[in-house]
Amino acid sequence: MKNFVEELSWRGMIHNVMPGTEAQLQKEVTTGYVGFDPTADSLHIGHLVSVMMLTHLQRCGHRPLVILGGATGMIGDPSFKSEERKLLTIDEIKHNQSCIKKQLSKFIDFDTVSVNKAEILNNYDWTKDWTFLDFIRDIGKHITVNYMMAKDSVKKRLETGLSFTEFSYQLLQGYDFKYLYENYNCRLQMGGSDQWGNITTGTELIRRMLQGEAFALTCPLITKADGGKFGKTEKGNIWLDAEKTTPYAFYQFWLNCSDEDAEKFVKIFTLFTKEEVEDMIKSHKKEPHLRELQKALAKDITIRVHGEKEYISALEASEILFGKGTTQTLQHLDEKTLLSVFEGVPMFEMGKEGLNEGINIIDLVSDRTSIFSSKSEARRTLKENALSLNKTKINEDYICTSSDLLNDKYILIQKGKKNYYLILLKQ
Numbered sequence: 001m002k003n004f005v006e007e008l009s010w011r012g013m014i015h016n017v018m019p020g021t022e023a024q025l026q027k028e029v030t031t032g033y034v035g036f037d038p039t040a041d042s043l044h045i046g047h048l049v050s051v052m053m054l055t056h057l058q059r060c061g062h063r064p065l066v067i068l069g070g071a072t073g074m075i076g077d078p079s080f081k082s083e084e085r086k087l088l089t090i091d092e093i094k095h096n097q098s099c100i101k102k103q104l105s106k107f108i109d110f111d112t113v114s115v116n117k118a119e120i121l122n123n124y125d126w127t128k129d130w131t132f133l134d135f136i137r138d139i140g141k142h143i144t145v146n147y148m149m150a151k152d153s154v155k156k157r158l159e160t161g162l163s164f165t166e167f168s169y170q171l172l173q174g175y176d177f178k179y180l181y182e183n184y185n186c187r188l189q190m191g192g193s194d195q196w197g198n199i200t201t202g203t204e205l206i207r208r209m210l211q212g213e214a215f216a217l218t219c220p221l222i223t224k225a226d227g228g229k230f231g232k233t234e235k236g237n238i239w240l241d242a243e244k245t246t247p248y249a250f251y252q253f254w255l256n257c258s259d260e261d262a263e264k265f266v267k268i269f270t271l272f273t274k275e276e277v278e279d280m281i282k283s284h285k286k287e288p289h290l291r292e293l294q295k296a297l298a299k300d301i302t303i304r305v306h307g308e309k310e311y312i313s314a315l316e317a318s319e320i321l322f323g324k325g326t327t328q329t330l331q332h333l334d335e336k337t338l339l340s341v342f343e344g345v346p347m348f349e350m351g352k353e354g355l356n357e358g359i360n361i362i363d364l365v366s367d368r369t370s371i372f373s374s375k376s377e378a379r380r381t382l383k384e385n386a387l388s389l390n391k392t393k394i395n396e397d398y399i400c401t402s403s404d405l406l407n408d409k410y411i412l413i414q415k416g417k418k419n420y421y422l423i424l425l426k427q
Contacts, residue, residue: 001026004060005217010274011267013053013219015193018203021215024187025062029115032057032188032217033065033180035123035173038096039088042241043103045253046231048269048301049219053190054118055107055271063116064108065186067176068097070124090124097122103240106304121184123176139175142208143201152197170198177202181214193218222268225260240305247306248337251314254298255291259284262293270300317341320391321420327390335407342412345420346371352425358399361389364411364423371413371421381415388414 005022008014024030034050036043043051054064070093088096101120104110108118148154148170154162177199180186189199199216206214222230231238238253239245257265263281266272272280284293302311316329317337333341348369362378365371365387372378381387382396390404390412404411411423 001029001062002060004057004062007056007060008053008217008219011056012264013049013056013268015218015220016196016216017218018200018216020213021188021217024215025060029062030188031063031065031180031184031186032190033067033177033186034190035067035069035176036100037069038093038100041096041099042239042244043100044231044237044239046222046237049222050191051104051107052269053217053219057190058108058116058118059271061116064118065180065184066104066108066118066120067180068100068120068122070094070097070122071127071172093124099241103305119184121180123172123179126179126183127172127175135175139178139205140171142205143171143174147204148201154197170201173198174201174205177214178205178209181206181210181212187213188215188217190217190219193221222264225258242306242310243336246336246340247302247310248314248317249340250306251298251302251311252318252340254301255294255318257294257297259288259293262297266293266297270297272296272300313337325391327392330390330406330412333406335410338406338410342420342422345422347422347424349424349426352402352427355400355402355425358401361387361394361398361400362396364400365413369421369423371415371423386416 003022004025005014005017032054034054036047036050054066058064070090104120110118110120148167154167154170157166177186177189189202191199196216196218199218203214203216206212224230237245238250240250242250254265262284266280267277270277280293280296284290299311299315302314306314313332314337316325317333317340319325320329320341330338348371350368359368361382362375366373366375366378372381378387379396382394385393385395387394389398389400390406391414400411405425406412409425411425413421413423415421
């Protein structure tokens, strides 16, 4: 069996590991789990470190369990959060669980019949029948308030206020571990470093109630070299769902990593071997301007999440701004990707009247829109062969029709090499 702890170590994916964990994993096929609270209908890239831990666990011959927190998701984990989360309904949680399972299937094998086949479970199934009195009598008495208050995740929230609902979270998560230990022979729980307190509450519950031994392993919280929060942009999270974050924007996030971040991320978020990563980093340092490391990282993770076809589309879309795109490439872009590529460029709106008969390009860019301040300026640019419509050079006699529309509503005008304008034609 491949050494799981060694694999995570060279990848920089271990923050804390409980003594005895490595020996347990080398001794026998071990079941380990990570929990995800289904608070949205998609995972975002902040979840990917935990997902990759499960991926490596399975590749090292062990059995991964994914716990979607139908019960704990109704409460919200207070760990290092500044305020209480919005509570979800059961129907919302069920929908989110279904979506998340599809995304996880791209990383973890749930289908192969083997001793380490992955499984998805919902902690609502084993907590829904507990009454409050039964839970505090049978479970709560084994963990002292002093023990729970000593957790950093609780201490930090005492300053801003912590509800009893949130305070109980670590006890519920601890009970999950106990339940999985008893019913699924689960010996290991993993998560981000902010989960250490919750995880060790579970190992303590197993020790006190069952006289058993369980283990914990956490990964570092990922940060960027510039100190910014990983996975966050000005527009928010980078989601795995293509409807929330286009494959183009997803690809661009990884492509635009700094060299320092790319060296770190290629170890964490891909399955390249240590030798392959070392060769890639060495090669990259010789010609960093080629950004080969970022390209390899972006390609690997985009294909894994979105597929080869979407990767190729993202790659083609990326080349549009650098002069390599064609009219055909533009025509293949869906509206969301088109708007992602040209996010921030000036946009002009106009009606579609006259388009069926045709609109002269000079009228389009001067009278109907104000891309040019005058017809003479537009005519001069056209004579200099410096104007393109949908990436095709045109002359001053060009007539625009509905056949020029991208996604039935847009026209892209390019002036010179770097100045782009989008025209939105409304009904």
